[in-house]
Amino acid sequence: MNHHADHDDFAFEPVEGLPELPPQGEEILWQGRPDWWTLTKESMNLKWVALYFVVLALWRFGTMVDQVNFATAFAASMPLLILGGIVLAMFMLVGFVQARATVYTITNRRVAMRIGAALTVTLNLPFSQIGRADLALRRDGTGTIALDLTDDDTRLSYLVCWPHVRPWVLRRTQPALRCIPDAERIAHMLGEAAEARVNTPQIARRTAAKPSAVAAE
Template sequence: MKATHEHEWEAAPGLPSALPADERVVWQGSPDWRSLAVHAFHVRKISIYFALMLAVQAINLTAPDSGSGWKPLAEVDWKPLVVAGSLYALAMALLLGTAWMSARSTLYTLTNKRVVMRIGIVLTLTFNLPFKRIAGASLKPQAGGHADIALALNPEDRIGWFHLWPHQRAWHITRPQPTLRCVPEGAQVGEQLLGLWRAQHHGERLRTGHVPATTGHTAPASNGMLA
């Protein structure tokens, strides 16, 4: 795999420096941009909101004046609706484009010793998360086999919420959790991460939580497998 031009400074794709002799890459992947657009940039909810706003505006344009009947469609000035629709379409295109660029510039890496997150569209940031500094994890399944894998860090470790966005777990602001967003074949990647973590902790059990795909709330943490 060859690094793209904008990341040609990397020692290897997704890695800021060459790996030590006893470390190897186990898995690499990027978010699915369509899933990222839905779950991180909320394009589905925003498109519904825009559609409702257009419907309200259309009703207002055709509403009766002073008790008269509904205006004939041919007599309605549709320019305000066309302008509003164009602005909404532009906003949606910008959101979709941002989701695509975010996914394209992101590369998640699992080695046998750490998780590496290379993120950022304009300003590239790379976070090295050794398995020894990861206290827990949760997997949130999505449609099509994608999943979010959130990593809980040790209490003394902290990364800024805005530094991670949108690669952070929702609603965890005071204790941000770095998150591998919208990962294809997320369950398999979660199992790999669990096995690598246990290898570094000599068989200890990773504190995990399973978040059902139908809810946005965290299930209580429990000892067990990522599922």
């Protein structure tokens, strides 16, 4: 498979999000990033993390309110809420940095994904190697487009690609354009470009055989 990974964090990008200039005939149709807030909420499970610390604080308050006065019990539960706030702030910072470091690119030939904040990786996924694209759309218009690859020999690391993957699909990692705005329009554009590319006849060139010389008798 034409799968390319570039691990140089400081490599010069002639075009943002691409490790090299597109070859002749290739056109960039769209480039974008995840919505950082949606990405953070989904990939970091912010609601469950917040609920966890709230439940801990309530449990602490409930176990102490029968033994001490209300103010003392409330003061004893506050450190858990403060700790929860710090954890949530750290998660939001990670989500923001991840989104800003990401560039998704759709051309008339492939999907390219420059992902990773600490370890930068660029995935080049030709349309011919994408079997299906599944759209998960949200009410606010953001959505995730998961790419099911046809090459069984290609194994992408879930941890290396996270959070730019289809959640909880571990056996066969599906790279994904995660939490992008206007996702329905982008998915439609991707489908049209992929269909046009796959249906374009490919002309293979080969060198014509040289005529053999036959000795005259």
